Amino acid sequence: MSSNKHHDLHFESQLIHPPGDGDDIYGDVVVPIHLTTTYAQPAFAQPPRYDYSRGGNPTRQVVEDQIARLEGGCGGLAFATGMAAITAVLSLFEPGDELLIPNNIYGGTFRVLSRYFERFGLKHRFVDVADLAAVEAAFGAVSPSPKAIVFESPTNPLLAVADIAAVSDIAHGHQALAIVDNTFLSPYLQRPLELGADVSLHSATKFLGGHSDVLAGLVAVRDEALFHKLHFIQYSTGGTLSAFDSYLLSRGIKTLAVRLDRQVANAQRIAEWLEEQPQVSRVYYPGLPSHPGYEVHKRQAAGAGSLLSLELAPGRDPQRFAQALRLVTLAESLGAVESLICHPATMTHASIPAPLRAEMGINERLLRLSIGIEHPDDLLADLEQALAAI
Numbered sequence: 001m002s003s004n005k006h007h008d009l010h011f012e013s014q015l016i017h018p019p020g021d022g023d024d025i026y027g028d029v030v031v032p033i034h035l036t037t038t039y040a041q042p043a044f045a046q047p048p049r050y051d052y053s054r055g056g057n058p059t060r061q062v063v064e065d066q067i068a069r070l071e072g073g074c075g076g077l078a079f080a081t082g083m084a085a086i087t088a089v090l091s092l093f094e095p096g097d098e099l100l101i102p103n104n105i106y107g108g109t110f111r112v113l114s115r116y117f118e119r120f121g122l123k124h125r126f127v128d129v130a131d132l133a134a135v136e137a138a139f140g141a142v143s144p145s146p147k148a149i150v151f152e153s154p155t156n157p158l159l160a161v162a163d164i165a166a167v168s169d170i171a172h173g174h175q176a177l178a179i180v181d182n183t184f185l186s187p188y189l190q191r192p193l194e195l196g197a198d199v200s201l202h203s204a205t206k207f208l209g210g211h212s213d214v215l216a217g218l219v220a221v222r223d224e225a226l227f228h229k230l231h232f233i234q235y236s237t238g239g240t241l242s243a244f245d246s247y248l249l250s251r252g253i254k255t256l257a258v259r260l261d262r263q264v265a266n267a268q269r270i271a272e273w274l275e276e277q278p279q280v281s282r283v284y285y286p287g288l289p290s291h292p293g294y295e296v297h298k299r300q301a302a303g304a305g306s307l308l309s310l311e312l313a314p315g316r317d318p319q320r321f322a323q324a325l326r327l328v329t330l331a332e333s334l335g336a337v338e339s340l341i342c343h344p345a346t347m348t349h350a351s352i353p354a355p356l357r358a359e360m361g362i363n364e365r366l367l368r369l370s371i372g373i374e375h376p377d378d379l380l381a382d383l384e385q386a387l388a389a390i
């Protein structure tokens with residue numbers, strides 16, 4: 001790991017001053033982009049700190065050390081996409097192992113498990129992660145018991161909240177790993193490793209990058225032995241983040257706190273407003289006291305995030321609503337400065353078979369909003385005119 005002269009700073013200041021900041025001989029104020037693929041070696045069998053950029057690169061190292069520090073882990077790893085990060089983490093397991101996952105996990109995680117890893121004998125089973133008795137029962141239901149629980153809190157797109165500390169405790173009681181996809185909140189709002197999870201991972205494409213201009217995945221790990229296993233997987237399979245994208249990501253991370261402060265305030269106001277609208281039958285947002293996970297979320301996270309889902313009232317056309325919006329763009333993805341809307345049934349969760357989708361509660365009238373940093377009055381005006389149009 002790089003030197004860290006800033007370990008005693010507040011989180012917001014750590015964002016601006018990553019570990020290794022100031023290591024560069026010229027005193028660069030921003031992270032230099034080291035495009036080199038290889039490094040001069042002084043002699044045979046005397047590898048320098050970096051020898052080949054798949055194994056390590058100084059620009060990538062900055063974001064790897066940064067995510068480790070921000071999440072409170074012993075090490076971090078940066079990948080080309082969130083899915084590359086998830087694939088590396090799932091590669092920890094063996095044929096015949098079983099994993100527990102919530103049934104409304106991100107569609108891409110479900111797809112890679114059901115259509116890729118299953119071919120190699122890695123099994124998965126659904127569990128309601130918001131129900132601790134169900135999690136305990138699921139671990140005890142088969143022998144050998146599941147090797148890990150892979151979950152999100154809040155979940156995508158229904159924002160169900162799992163008690164990360166309690167779920168991690170249950171997993172550890174069965175010698176299993178607790179792996180949290182922390183994409184929806186980022187370490188600014190929630191730090192799963194501090195709550196007891198073993199791995200916290202991100203689609204850094206979202207809040208950490210923050211500007212819809214870089215695909216990236218980040219993993220932070222609590223335990224050294226696990227970190228070394230994952231580093232080996234990263235090095236051997238090669239889905240690493242490029243130097244240029246590492247730079248973009250390091251730039252995005254600097255403004256995480258200020259962006260999120262605005263995004264969360266906007267989302268809270270919009271969620272409260274949507275709850276009052278007759279064209280909306282249900283709002284899913286963990287910052288609303290009506291949300292079943294409100295108390296648990298408040299205990300384990302520093303804010304409710306900027307993702308919210310809404311179900312239009314029967315008879316209201318979700319497509320017309322989405323197309324009537326002028327400021328909010330109909331697009332995949334989330335977490336960046338601009339507000340986006342998506343239709344999970346045909347977009348993010350289209351890879352989930354329709355009957356299973358219905359069982360999960362993702363119906364055709366469900367829409368997910370990712371609230372950006374626009375002025376809240378403009379966002380409310382846009383939503384209001386689009387609701388009036390349906």
Ligand SMILES: Cc1ncc(COP(=O)(O)O)c(C=O)c1O
Pocket residue numbers: 081082083084106108152156181183184202203204205215216217333
């Ligand atoms: C919760 C969550 N995890 C993982 C991913 C996958 O990340 P990426 O698109 O960077 O591969 C996404 C992408 O939408 C996501 O929303």
